[in-house]
Amino acid sequence: QVQSLPPPCPSPIYCHGPLLHTVQMAKLYHDSKTFVDKKLRFDPELVAANFTQLMNLTANNPSQNDLVIFISQHFESEGSEFQPWDPSDWLDSPSFLQNINNTQLRNWGQELHGAWKFLGRQIKDDVKERPELYSMIYVPHPFIIPGGRFREIYYWDSYWIVQGLLISQMNQTVRGMLDNFLHMVDVYGMVPNGGRIYYQLRSQPPMLIPMVDRYINATGDVEFLNGRLHLLEKEFQFWMANRTVSVKGHTLARFNVESDGPRPESYIEDFQSSAHMSEIDRQDFYINMKSGAESGWDFSSRWFIVDEGHNEGNLSHISTRNVVPVDLNAFVCMNARMLSEMFRKVGDDRKAQMYHDKYIEWKRAIQAVLWNEEQGIWLDYDLTNNLQRPYFYASNIAPLWAGCLDPTPSGGVDSAVVHRVMDYLEHSQSTKFAGGIPTSMQHTGQQWDFPNGWPPLQHMLVVGLENTGDPRAKALAFNLAQKWLINNYDAYQQSMPNAMFEKYDVTVVGLPGGGGEYDVQLGFGWTNGVILDFLHIYGDRLVTEQPKNT
Numbered sequence: 001q002v003q004s005l006p007p008p009c010p011s012p013i014y015c016h017g018p019l020l021h022t023v024q025m026a027k028l029y030h031d032s033k034t035f036v037d038k039k040l041r042f043d044p045e046l047v048a049a050n051f052t053q054l055m056n057l058t059a060n061n062p063s064q065n066d067l068v069i070f071i072s073q074h075f076e077s078e079g080s081e082f083q084p085w086d087p088s089d090w091l092d093s094p095s096f097l098q099n100i101n102n103t104q105l106r107n108w109g110q111e112l113h114g115a116w117k118f119l120g121r122q123i124k125d126d127v128k129e130r131p132e133l134y135s136m137i138y139v140p141h142p143f144i145i146p147g148g149r150f151r152e153i154y155y156w157d158s159y160w161i162v163q164g165l166l167i168s169q170m171n172q173t174v175r176g177m178l179d180n181f182l183h184m185v186d187v188y189g190m191v192p193n194g195g196r197i198y199y200q201l202r203s204q205p206p207m208l209i210p211m212v213d214r215y216i217n218a219t220g221d222v223e224f225l226n227g228r229l230h231l232l233e234k235e236f237q238f239w240m241a242n243r244t245v246s247v248k249g250h251t252l253a254r255f256n257v258e259s260d261g262p263r264p265e266s267y268i269e270d271f272q273s274s275a276h277m278s279e280i281d282r283q284d285f286y287i288n289m290k291s292g293a294e295s296g297w298d299f300s301s302r303w304f305i306v307d308e309g310h311n312e313g314n315l316s317h318i319s320t321r322n323v324v325p326v327d328l329n330a331f332v333c334m335n336a337r338m339l340s341e342m343f344r345k346v347g348d349d350r351k352a353q354m355y356h357d358k359y360i361e362w363k364r365a366i367q368a369v370l371w372n373e374e375q376g377i378w379l380d381y382d383l384t385n386n387l388q389r390p391y392f393y394a395s396n397i398a399p400l401w402a403g404c405l406d407p408t409p410s411g412g413v414d415s416a417v418v419h420r421v422m423d424y425l426e427h428s429q430s431t432k433f434a435g436g437i438p439t440s441m442q443h444t445g446q447q448w449d450f451p452n453g454w455p456p457l458q459h460m461l462v463v464g465l466e467n468t469g470d471p472r473a474k475a476l477a478f479n480l481a482q483k484w485l486i487n488n489y490d491a492y493q494q495s496m497p498n499a500m501f502e503k504y505d506v507t508v509v510g511l512p513g514g515g516g517e518y519d520v521q522l523g524f525g526w527t528n529g530v531i532l533d534f535l536h537i538y539g540d541r542l543v544t545e546q547p548k549n550t
């Protein structure tokens with residue numbers, strides 16, 4: 001039965017209603033996101049009334065030209081929400097540069113450090129004073145955007161951006177970004193996918209607590225927790241209350257966005273993909289598409305459940321909320337561990353114990369439901385067919401990165417598990433590509449599939465393996481970091497003007513990734529953050545070309 005669900009947000013301009021439907025279906029723009037990022041020239045009520053009048057005058061069938069004129073009269077161009085910002089904590093020569101031996105890489109590191117200036121944004125006061133005229137969510141402090149069509153703050157991207165900013169010693173900028181996210185938790189009860197009202201009913205992988213953890217570790221600013229910990233708990237509670245499911249007697253998390261209608265920023269794409277579906281299937285499709293966007297993996301064979309559970313399908317098989325994802329559960333487990341440590345730091349032992357118990361509970365559930373003893377790896381779980389999904393996804397190693405394994409009696413990482421994970425990676429053939437680890441082995445044309453490699457996945461693998469301390473794992477970590485860096489470096493040198501991309505093809509060194517519903521974007525926040533971290537970790541031995549005999 002079709003459920004009564006809310007639209008993505010209440011706005012009849014940006015989230016639902018005849019104006020949005022008519023303009024988006026007319027496909028006036030190459031990218032559907034363009035329209036929903038425009039500022040209104042007048043109050044939304046007046047714009048809606050004028051649109052009704054246009055519909056009446058045109059027998060509900062305005063021409064493309066009528067719509068172009070209407071939009072130019074009622075909307076300003078996208079990207080008009082910002083005022084200039086020059087970060088006061090930006091240094092000419094941050095210390096990480098001194099540890100990079102290779103001169104070309106040192107120069108590149110300097111340029112990427114410089115890129116924070118052109119990716120930085122400060123929202124105008126007018127957005128705070130007249131929010132009804134914008135789709136932008138007002139936040140008080142400046143932030144770093146991914147770049148290109150992504151003109152606003154993004155939730156999980158910011159973890160890798162923060163990582164890079166901390167290496168650039170831009171602690172004040174990071175502090176402001178964290179306060180922006182805490183402000184969002186205060187207002188929305190969670191962190192939205194990104195800084196637009198059309199994202200407000202969906203989140204992205206929960207990385208706020210890990211961002212705060214990174215900041216405190218880098219700066220020692222434990223004071224930051226005072227007066228803010230309750231908001232970190234509030235976000236954790238959002239995931240517990242709205243995104244959990246019971247599997248084999250354990251509680252685990254999944255992505256699940258229960259709102260109606262197409263994604264406003266990809267309206268025609270969702271509408272057309274579901275045109276042949278029954279009303280009930282269409283509603284389910286919209287929920288699963290938005291849940292896919294919430295996962296950060298929009299889109300991927302990872303969310304396709306076909307027949308008895310295989311993943312060789314297309315978007316019509318999307319079933320995101322029926323998958324229990326390894327990475328999300330590793331993130332939740334890590335969040336509980338970090339919350340426990342934070343409460344310990346401020347002297348609240350009761351809460352520290354409470355979150356420690358939650359951490360143990362989540363770790364057990366991950367091990368019981370997602371670990372596959374035969375393959376020696378964690379696998380996503382299919383709730384429809386009650387089985388593990390036996391496919392390679394780079395996210396399968398997330399518990400290693402998240403510190404959600406049982407330690408050895410001496411507190412180290414269990415080397416038996418590490419070696420099983422290493423064997424799995426080798427058998428999967430995923431480590432053999434010249435340009436990094438692919439997202440999956442499925443060639444679907446979706447952007448979170450083969451042959452694309454994504455910065456956050458490379459980083460989780462490299463750091464996860466490096467942190468085990470195991471010599472074989474550390475050697476693979478360096479090898480993967482080196483391959484990814486050369487891929488990014490070559491693409492940077494080959495592009496005119498030099499550019500960093502949101503994703504890369506791992507099969508051809510120097511080639512940006514492709515596929516999906518929008519053009520590959522340049523900038524790029526998390527890409528730069530990951531390279532800066534690799535330069536920071538391995539700066540003494542990274543090079544710009546593979547030695548001839550490897």
Ligand SMILES: OC[C@H]1O[C@H](O[C@H]2O[C@H](CO)[C@@H](O)[C@H](O)[C@H]2O)[C@H](O)[C@@H](O)[C@@H]1O
Nearest residue numbers: 146150154157193265266293296297298
């Ligand atoms: O407009 C389509 C989708 O675009 C975003 O997703 C992609 O870019 C994000 C920003 O870099 C990134 O966080 C995400 O992993 C990418 O797949 C947006 O987040 C989606 O909600 C949106 O539908």
